[in-house]
Amino acid sequence: MSTTIQDTERYRTIERLDWSARDGLVDDERFLVENYLDPSSVTLEAGTGNGRIVFALKDLGFTSLHGFDLMPEFVEAARVRDTDGGIVFDREDATSLSYPDSTFEQLIYLAQIISTVGSWENQLKLLNQAFRVARPGALLLVSFLSWDTRLSRPVHLLYTGYLKAHRTMFGSRVPLQSQPWLKLGEWANLGALVDSPPYLHYFKLHEISELIRLSGWNLIEIGSTCQISRRQPMCPNIIELAGRPIRGAVFAVCSKP
Numbered sequence: 001m002s003t004t005i006q007d008t009e010r011y012r013t014i015e016r017l018d019w020s021a022r023d024g025l026v027d028d029e030r031f032l033v034e035n036y037l038d039p040s041s042v043t044l045e046a047g048t049g050n051g052r053i054v055f056a057l058k059d060l061g062f063t064s065l066h067g068f069d070l071m072p073e074f075v076e077a078a079r080v081r082d083t084d085g086g087i088v089f090d091r092e093d094a095t096s097l098s099y100p101d102s103t104f105e106q107l108i109y110l111a112q113i114i115s116t117v118g119s120w121e122n123q124l125k126l127l128n129q130a131f132r133v134a135r136p137g138a139l140l141l142v143s144f145l146s147w148d149t150r151l152s153r154p155v156h157l158l159y160t161g162y163l164k165a166h167r168t169m170f171g172s173r174v175p176l177q178s179q180p181w182l183k184l185g186e187w188a189n190l191g192a193l194v195d196s197p198p199y200l201h202y203f204k205l206h207e208i209s210e211l212i213r214l215s216g217w218n219l220i221e222i223g224s225t226c227q228i229s230r231r232q233p234m235c236p237n238i239i240e241l242a243g244r245p246i247r248g249a250v251f252a253v254c255s256k257p
């Protein structure tokens with residue numbers, strides 16, 4: 001299993017309170033859904049939590065919806081909320097799915113689930129599994145926490161410097177791009193001061209491109225919250241995106257050949 005015990009406990013407790021309080025699509029998600037997804041296609045959402053995204057899609061007229069989450073409590077709560085049973089909720093680990101090959105026509109890996117699964121190996125497994133369960137021609141929406149965004153904020157830059165010194169002092173081999181959560185729900189995470197796991201991974205653009213390539217997906221378009229919020233065109237590749245301002249998360253639209 002990819003997600004650590006600490007992650008699991010975190011999702012079970014504080015993060016559950018935080019995420020289960022959210023409802024409806026945020027602006028980035030609405031843009032991507034409206035521009036790339038087809039309501040009549042068989043759609044899967046990874047790390048669905050309380051089903052926030054799939055319930056919003058149902059309201060938009062999506063007819064075949066599936067959501068999965070690692071946490072059985074979340075899956076159960078989403079099933080209870082789905083009073084007419086129109087959405088299929090499953091307990092699954094994104095890095096080792098039990099769905100048959102070539103099942104889904106659209107896959108939603110938003111809310112940066114790939115940043116939570118740990119090592120490069122697990123990140124690749126997640127995308128490989130998504131590829132396996134996607135039908136040929138399927139579309140994938142996937143978002144990544146961004147290293148460029150992280151370094152653009154003075155407070156995060158300062159913390160990154162602190163973390164570097166802390167890891168050097170204690171001989172830690174955790175890559176600097178993997179960092180503790182700074183907030184737990186609404187509260188500051190004091191564990192971040194002692195570099196306590198679990199970590200979120202902040203991706204460099206070339207890593208995103210490499211993960212997509214290695215897992216077999218074709219990158220169609222890529223952009224960050226900055227382009228989406230200004231309704232500027234997304235970019236055809238990372239080279240073009242690297243020349244634009246990057247803020248918020250990075251969103252990739254991919255297809256299965």
Ligand SMILES: C[S@@+](CC[C@H](N)C(=O)[O-])C[C@H]1O[C@@H](n2cnc3c(N)ncnc32)[C@H](O)[C@@H]1O
Binds near residue numbers: 050111
């Ligand atoms: C940030 S929350 C997002 C929840 C929901 N998608 C939303 O946007 O409201 C991340 C979710 O991913 C789930 N998750 C984390 N690792 C997972 C894994 N390996 N497989 C499946 N779900 C996972 C967590 O349990 C949590 O519900």
